[in-house]
Amino acid sequence: MHRTWFVVLLASLLSFAAAAGTALIVVCLTPGIFGRDASRREPVEELVGVLAVATVIGIALVARYFAHPHDAHARLEGSAGTTTILCAVFSVLGAALAYIATFPEQYAHGRRLRGAGRLLLPSLGPHRESESESAAIDGELPEGWVAEVPPEVRDGLAAEWRENARKEHAAIASFGQTLLKLMALGADDSLLAALHRDALDEVRHARLCFAVATALDGKHVRASAFAGARGGYLLPGRRLGLVQVAIEALVDGALNEAVAARILGRLAARGGPLTKVLRDLAADEARHAAHSWDIVRWCGREGGPQVIAALRGAARALPRRMRGDLPPAARSGAWERWGVQGEALEAEEVQRAIARTRDRLVAMSV
Ligand SMILES: [Fe+2]
Ligand SMILES: [Fe+2]
The missing domain is CATH 1.20.58 (Methane Monooxygenase Hydroxylase; Chain G, domain 1)
Incomplete structure (x- = not known):
């Protein structure tokens, strides 16, 4: 032509x-x-x-x-002019990717695994704990703690802990996806090792949440087939891939897991029978959020000004709220003693985490 x-x-x-x-x-x-x-x-x-x-x-x-x-x-x-134009383009790209990555506006225990605008979760099936599985959670739950939960609350509370277990199980796959994407982009082994450890934490979290549910209603079920556990898609080209992974880490890890850590930490501080479980979960989720910030910074260092511009664009597209899909009976905060937050606590921590995330992104330098 x-x-x-x-x-x-x-x-x-x-x-x-x-x-x-x-x-x-x-x-x-x-x-x-x-x-x-x-x-x-x-x-x-x-x-x-x-x-x-x-x-x-x-x-x-x-x-x-x-x-x-x-x-x-x-x-x-x-030239400097070209870089400026490209940064503007990447800023818009970052905003659009962040908008997509915040579907659904729903926070979850553990790193989120998304697909088609919803959280991907495993199905459940009957299960009997092996001796090694029972040993892994021995001592995590206090003896006889269920006796203090009113009988009319137990089934609903068990269902919610089982939902959290499904989210924790999905987080294992989410870490696996991120690990593969980071390997494709050439991440160093310290990041990869941290993600492997985080994934193992989520295995333990899922077991704990299932164990709490079983203690409440006596049903022995676990995650079974999980069609959503796939490798995930990475945009073509290294710089676009870095932008994508940075924004996914930002939304699903740095933001979502920070919210989970804060909520679990505040619930633990109230001193109910599940204090130890909640405190451990909170500490792990806070560490996972910190690792997601490590991923964001690594992508920024590797991708240069365009990736930083994309992240700042993403900061402008973060949602005003994220909901936890709470059952109606929990929304008042009536289940907070047993580890399920109410709407007010959830909204407060979500808004705080979004504001902090925006501030950190705005202050981020190349
Ligand atoms: Fe978790
Ligand atoms: Fe996590």
Whole structure:
């Protein structure tokens, strides 16, 4: 194709992509636009988010061509002006990816595993503990603690602890996905080792949560088949991959696990019969959140200003709230003595964690 026509075509694509991308991002980031309830996201909005990311990637690729028209695969080391434009593009990309990564606006014990706008969870099946499994949780629960739980509360409380166990089990797969993505991007072995240890923590958390549920209602069930436990998708190109992994670590780990750590820590401080369990879970989740920040910083160091710009864009797209999908009977806080938070405690810690996360991202340097 004649070069002039090729440039005209690229310029047209860029103009279209910029206009479409801007419109989509405005739709994504503006609460209440087109009557959208800012507290809920519909599947069509997820589609809009995906289109926004595709559009922004298109802009990035066209900008990349103009930066290096004779070597589209060359490392982006253009002029200061080019870097500024690319950072602006990556900032929008980061906002769009963060918008997608916050589907659903639901916090979970353990690192979240997402897919198709929902948390992915394993199914449950009958199970009898082996001697080694029983030994692993021996001494974690105090003798006779169930006697102080009113009988009419036990079934509902058991169901909620079992839901938390499913989330903890899903977190094992989430750490596995992140591990594979980081390996593909060339992460150092200290990060990989930390993720392996975190995944083992989640194995233990799932066992503990299942054990609490069994103590309450006597049902012996465990996670069985888990179709959602797959390798996950990594965007093509190292820099885009770094942006994706950084934002997933930010939302599913640094933010979500920090919320879990704070809630569990506050519940432990109230001194109920499950204090030891809650305190241990809180300490582990806080460490996992710190490891996610390690991932975010590593991606920033590896990816340079564009990844930092993407993270700052992500900071602007974080949700105002994340819900824990609480059963109605727990929302008042009536189950907090037994490790299930109420709505007020949850909302307070979610908002605090979101504000802290935004502050850390804004202060982050290359
Ligand atoms: Fe956990
Ligand atoms: Fe965790």
